[in-house]
Amino acid sequence: MASRLFRRLTFIAALAFAALGAIAAGPAQAQDGNFIIVQSTTSTEASGLFEHLLPKFENMTDIDVRVVAVGTGQAIRNARNGDGDVLFVHHTPSEFQFVAEGFGVRRFDVMYNDFIIVGPKDDPASISGMEDVTAALTRIGESEAAFASRGDDSGTNKKELGLWAKTDVNPRAASGSWYRETGAGMGATLNTAVSMGAYTMSDRATWLNFQNKGDFEILVEGDRRLFNQYGVILVNPEKYPHVKKQKGQAFIDWLVSAAGQAAIADYRIKGQQAFFPNAR
Amino acid sequence: MDNFGAAFETAFALILQLDSELVEIVALSLQVSLLAVACSALIGLPAGAVLAVVRFPGRQGVIVLLNALMGLPPVVAGLVIYLLLSRAGPLGEYGLLFTPTAMVIAQTVLVTPIVAALTRQTIEDLHSEYDEQLRSLGVRRTQSIWTLLWDGRYSLFTGLLAGFGRAIAEVGAVIIVGGNINHVTRVMTTTIALETSKGNLELALALGIILISLAILVNAAVMSLRGVTARANW
Numbered sequence: 001m002a003s004r005l006f007r008r009l010t011f012i013a014a015l016a017f018a019a020l021g022a023i024a025a026g027p028a029q030a031q032d033g034n035f036i037i038v039q040s041t042t043s044t045e046a047s048g049l050f051e052h053l054l055p056k057f058e059n060m061t062d063i064d065v066r067v068v069a070v071g072t073g074q075a076i077r078n079a080r081n082g083d084g085d086v087l088f089v090h091h092t093p094s095e096f097q098f099v100a101e102g103f104g105v106r107r108f109d110v111m112y113n114d115f116i117i118v119g120p121k122d123d124p125a126s127i128s129g130m131e132d133v134t135a136a137l138t139r140i141g142e143s144e145a146a147f148a149s150r151g152d153d154s155g156t157n158k159k160e161l162g163l164w165a166k167t168d169v170n171p172r173a174a175s176g177s178w179y180r181e182t183g184a185g186m187g188a189t190l191n192t193a194v195s196m197g198a199y200t201m202s203d204r205a206t207w208l209n210f211q212n213k214g215d216f217e218i219l220v221e222g223d224r225r226l227f228n229q230y231g232v233i234l235v236n237p238e239k240y241p242h243v244k245k246q247k248g249q250a251f252i253d254w255l256v257s258a259a260g261q262a263a264i265a266d267y268r269i270k271g272q273q274a275f276f277p278n279a280r
Numbered sequence: 281m282d283n284f285g286a287a288f289e290t291a292f293a294l295i296l297q298l299d300s301e302l303v304e305i306v307a308l309s310l311q312v313s314l315l316a317v318a319c320s321a322l323i324g325l326p327a328g329a330v331l332a333v334v335r336f337p338g339r340q341g342v343i344v345l346l347n348a349l350m351g352l353p354p355v356v357a358g359l360v361i362y363l364l365l366s367r368a369g370p371l372g373e374y375g376l377l378f379t380p381t382a383m384v385i386a387q388t389v390l391v392t393p394i395v396a397a398l399t400r401q402t403i404e405d406l407h408s409e410y411d412e413q414l415r416s417l418g419v420r421r422t423q424s425i426w427t428l429l430w431d432g433r434y435s436l437f438t439g440l441l442a443g444f445g446r447a448i449a450e451v452g453a454v455i456i457v458g459g460n461i462n463h464v465t466r467v468m469t470t471t472i473a474l475e476t477s478k479g480n481l482e483l484a485l486a487l488g489i490i491l492i493s494l495a496i497l498v499n500a501a502v503m504s505l506r507g508v509t510a511r512a513n514w
Contacts, residue, residue, distance in 0.1 A: 081367055187477025
């Protein structure tokens with residue numbers, strides 16, 4: 001009697017598992033084929049741009065856009081493995097290399113914004129208001145004020161290292177003392193920087209959308225070397241036959257079309273424009 | 281302290297509103313982790329029991345390896361599954377990367393050693409207790425394995441719960457193989473990671489509170505199931 005009850009309960013539990021399995025597999029299969037995977041960066045996701053942009057495209061075309069948001073370095077590596085249909089990142093030299101090596105079809109400019117240096121209000125290296133970013137970094141390095149770096153091979157990290165290379169400071173030699181590599185995404189690095197009172201470099205969109213600013217402010221902005229260009233590339237279907245060529249290209253075409261560009265320009269964070277369309 | 285109070289308020293508000301996105305995320309979390317535990321039970325229970333009862337050369341080595349794998353870092357499991365499922369990897373043609381299925385596979389890899397190792401210990405203890413009795417009754421070995429599994433079912437449940445705890449709480453593996461895609465592979469832990477990175481600490485903490493509440497509910501449900509069956513056994 002007792003064991004029969006137990007068996008029944010086990011049977012019910014097994015049925016429940018099976019049902020859950022069916023549910024888990026269901027949505028993935030229902031949309032099978034009618035989606036593309038976009039390898040992109042944390043800045044486009046954390047800034048809220050995709051939440052604004054994608055519904056417009058999805059309503060128009062019925063193509064479901066699945067965004068994997070990682071650092072530019074990792075996004076490119078994933079795309080090189082064929083794990084994505086479209087690459088949408090922000091480090092132009094790496095993007096051209098991706099195309100040159102045959103992994104991408106063609107690179108399109110989409111939009112830009114800019115990087116900024118943020119830091120605590122008391123500004124220990126007194127860089128507030130400086131317009132020359134390398135001079136500001138030099139001052140941070142010389143005063144050995146704490147600086148939080150992404151340290152994750154992302155687009156922002158590559159950009160930051162490129163700027164340090166134009167100074168006489170070698171931050172990596174100071175890694176662990178005043179130069180602190182978090183090895184994390186932009187948001188996580190901002191959280192760390194705010195807690196440590198360390199300067200850091202961020203893209204403007206992530207900063208605008210960031211909710212845990214503490215007493216941090218934008219201290220350096222406007223240097224044209226802080227320009228941040230985003231590009232989009234279709235992963236090469238000749239290299240990876242499973243790439244959804246037409247659907248991926250449809251997304252790219254829309255991004256650079258008048259409608260897509262207008263949608264990008266429309267996106268506001270707290271009343272401020274976050275990205276500036278510049279497709280040619 | 282403001283943060284904590286606000287987080288609890290946010291958590292309750294989210295639960296009361298039954299926010300559809302939250303429901304979707306919670307449902308996917310439960311589906312993935314419960315399925316992973318079910319798969320782990322199918323593999324780990326028999327494997328652990330066999331390891332407890334059958335003697336073979338190198339058995340100690342297998343046990344040490346199994347116990348060590350209980351501490352397998354989720355990121356490592358995620359990376360290995362990523363490399364296997366990647367289009368450039370050996371199982372790439374199935375296109376499983378960035379799907380819930382990939383997440384179930386990754387969590388199964390994490391949970392199976394826990395289930396198998398705890399099963400092995402439980403069954404080995406029971407075996408040393410009942411071995412002579414079973415042998416004197418002339419019970420065959422396969423039969424005795426089933427008997428021992430049945431006898432140890434309450435302890436084994438605890439092992440499965442430990443596995444579920446591991447699965448529902450981990451973020452390192454699912455974020456790599458799932459990709460944290462909105463409406464497709466976004467679960468509780470990856471949402472918490474994302475909201476933290478947006479600086480929405482309050483919302484992230486609120487989701488954490490909901491996650492813990494869920495774990496308590498699942499454990500309570502299993503406990504009461506145990507109570508019902510234990511009473512019925514008398």
